[in-house]
Amino acid sequence: MNKSALAVILTVAFSSSAFAAEADVAADIPVTPMNASRVAVDTSGSNGNIANAVDQAIMDAVAKSMPAKSVEEYKASQQAQQPVGVDSYGMPIVQGTKVKTVDDAPLYTQQGQPPAIAATPVPTVAPQVRGSSDPITDSVRSKYKPHQEVTIAPGHGELIPVAAGLQNRIQTPFKDALVKTADMEVPIQTDGGFVYITPLSQAPIGIMVGERGMPETMVSLTLMPLDVPPVMVDVKVKMDATTKAKHAEFIAKLQADKEKNDFLTEARKGPTIENDPRVNTEHENRATSLLAEVAGGNIPNGFDITTDIPAEERYPCDIVRMGMYHEVGQRMISGREIIDVVLVKNDINGFREVREEYCLADDVISVGVFDRATLAPGETTELYILRDKLYNEKLKRVRTRPRLTSSY
Structure with a gap:
């Protein structure tokens, strides 16, 4: 039997069944009639054979045009509802999965540090709030005062903090101070026993100061320019009795x-x-x-x-x-x-x-x-x-x- 003959037989069967009884038709249509006085509605029946056949034909036609997954989900929803268990959080329990129920909420702990790597340990260095990474500069900075007094013997040296970019004054016990330095770009002026110097950068400046004509009275001064106010230094040269x-x-x-x-x-x-x-x-x-x-x-x-x-x-x-x-x-x-x-x-x-x-x-x-x-x-x-x-x-x-x- 081909498909055309089957379709004719179904159509004839459907037509003869539809006009068999008016009461059955009204009862089979799942829609409330607009005029109940004209069409007798039988509410005693549930689903008739014709209604079920129509529904099944519609569903088969829709199923052919929908993805297979959507049809399976719909069919699963149409199955007889069975009591579904839920866990302590109100979530449904899927069959085949064992769920452990607890009376109290689980405890959460903070994730710890990553495991140590087998390598050479690196010492932890505390951050420096102020100062620089040079310990010599930090030591000189701690000695800063607007007025400084330095006592030094001839032939010895001293580190002195001074102001960078500003004029600083150095007082010496010499009558006619002589200043010698390798930095020829630094402005240096002398007035009797006073020395005036203006560092142009923060690079250290080495000078030697002594009495003009007496090189044995020379002292060495290393000036460390810093971002500080100008400095006045009083240098006292400690000479022996002969000198x-x-x-x-x-x-x-x-x-x-x-x-x-x-x-x-x-x-x-x-x-x-x-x-x-x-x-x-x-x-x-x-x-x-x-x-x-x-x-x-x-x-x-x-x-x-x-x-x-x-x-x-x-x-x-x-x-x-x-x-x-x-x-x-x-x-x-x-x-x-x-x-x-x-x-x-x-x-x-x-x-x-x-x-x-x-x-x-x-x-x-x-x-x-x-x-x-x-x-x-x-x-x-x-x-x-x-x-x-x-x-x-x-x-x-x-x-x-x-x-x-x-x-x-």
Whole structure:
């Protein structure tokens, strides 16, 4: 039997069954009639044969056009409902799966650290809150103060924190500080014993500072520029007794030379008198050679020596300024000049300096100290004074008149 014959038979069977009984038709249609008075509805029956056949035909047609999985799920839902068990959380229990029910909620624990790997252990380093990773820089930073005092011996070094990009001042005990450094780009200025330096970066700067002309007084300073305010450093150089005495004598000589040069400079600014050794270079050289010859223990040509000194001329220097014992012990006289040899003794405590200007007067041409200018307690030296012998006679020849505006 082919498919066409089967379809005709089903159609005839369906038509004959549909018109067999009106009551059966009304009962088989699962829809409430719009007018119950016209169509008798039998509510006593459930599902008839025709309705079941129609439903099955519709489902078969729909099943052919739907995925196989959707049809299986639908068929499973249409099966007779069986009581399904649920677990303690209200979830359905799938058959064939064993579910362990618990009375209490499970305990959850925090996941631990991953297992250790067999490798070389790495030490844990605490993070640095401030400072840098360089321990030397951190040590210098801890020493920072706006005003610092550093005591150091000659030939030794010191690390000093300074401000980067700002001017810093370093005070030294030297009269004329000499600064030596390999960094020629750093601005450095000196003013007597003060050193002014401005670091241009945070790179360390090494300098050596000492007295100009005395390299044995040099000290080494390593400046560490930091982001801090400007610094004023007071460097105290701790010298031994020998170096300290040599330094004091050196400073005294520098001061004496400076005062002598200043005196000669001022003297040359006045009117030039040919025979005045105080302003004439030729006579200045002669005065120097005379005093040098006397300091060597000789008597210059044309001079006679005597120890008979008038009492009023035995102490020619200013005793208040000199502060030490002094007395004229010898006098050399020529036709125009007088040379006094003065004994000076340090009869008090501490080092004392012999200054030529303490013995200057109107009749004095030149004063010189050739042996030593700084005396320790108990030490002595000679001081030489060249005088103009005719000075008093020149004053006598000067004619003066009484002033009208005063009694003198």
